[in-house]
Amino acid sequence: MPATEPLFAEDSYLRDCTARVIAVEEKGVLLDRTVMYARSGGQPGDAGTLRWQGGEATVAEAIKGEEGAILHGLAPGSAAPPVGAEVQVAIDWARRHRHMRMHTTMHLLCSVLPGIYATGNQIGMDKSRLDFDLPEPPAKEWFTEKLNALVAADHPVGFTWITEAELDANPTLVRTLSVQPPKGAGRVRLVRIGPEGAPVDLQPCGGTHVRSTGEIGRVEVTKLESKGRQNRRIHFILPE
Template sequence: MTETLFRDDAYLREVTARVIQADEAGIVTDRSNFYPRAGGQPGDSGVMRWAGGEAAITEALKGEGDAILHKLAEGSALPTPGTEVTLTLDWARRHRHMRMHTTLHLLCSLIPGAGVTGGQIGADKSRLDFDLAEPPTKESLTERLNALIAADHAVSDTWITEAELDANPGLVRTLSVQPPRGAGRVRLVRIGPLDAPVDLQPCGGTHVRSTGEIGRVEVLKLENKGRQNRRISIALVEE
């Protein structure tokens, strides 16, 4: 089992950990600030260092059970089990994923009632697919997204029981990916105030602390991917 430090603090750029397992498939540590690929969000990359060695982490993946597998660059030396290591994120890449992920939640809030049929987060471009006959124009979505971002809404999380989620099925927007179950509780990400959130839905990914941190975004295009499937692609606008 790997303690998922990014769940409590998505801004931990570097942590120390101890190696539990090491082989060619990757390195499992007792704790990690690296997000493993899941739910459309890529796994983090960065560097692992230890006394006498270091290796590039090409991507973090889900291992067996609750383990996080840090996949090293091909041909890297491996730290032995029990070794203390330092895990350093490629912070620029992770932060772009956080900004993108929060933006996609805002996009959901602008298209109420439509289920999300797919999605992908990237550092340069991200997308969501909606079960929707006719989406708003990309110009109106761009304007409304940037208004929500400029309002600098707080982003927070809370936990509810699986029974509470079952009693509120409307919280789940994704039709293709369901919240992970089995632990007895589900994490909710809230954008905006407690009594009137802009968006509230189950999510295990990493997010910024407030929407103002995202910066300006642009809706790049709307695509027809089926009779009722509309793809909306977005990008961060770097000043």
């Protein structure tokens, strides 16, 4: 299965693009390039539309195929475009941007718990959660205060690419035990929050993020939950 060029990996703010239909699979439409993020790492895949001459289809969610392919899973009742057709790909921007704000908040949560590994996560539109190997967590009010201070500081969010060998030589960059960095392409993207010389957070991640922490808006940690002897689940929302 041919790989799909992931345009979102270089620019999370692209809302649409033109692409060519490579194949139509049972699980979705394979394109040569896309702005749609495929579900992975706890972040849902993008939804949106495909439009072509004489037709339109609703994408329920983009998912991963084999060897770098991205499949655009169609909603029930949507007819697939013909193979070879040029299509206009457009994402549901409100949904995507919400996920970007949530995902960037998760990186900030990691930053306030230095040296503590994340053990699981789930990003949603209304609420999200991040699990940590943390026997005695601070109170939820402590997390809320710390996160909103980082949001108010309006730290820039950027990325750089390193080789897989460089990542292997610096294993402390990986902050998660449950989700491993996307590898296999020879390089890995590092997402950085804060200045290059003194980042607030720096870790490998293939997801989509906002350009600065101020774009997140107010964060509220709503609940801390025990999920085992040392595993603690931190629930948060973006009330605004």
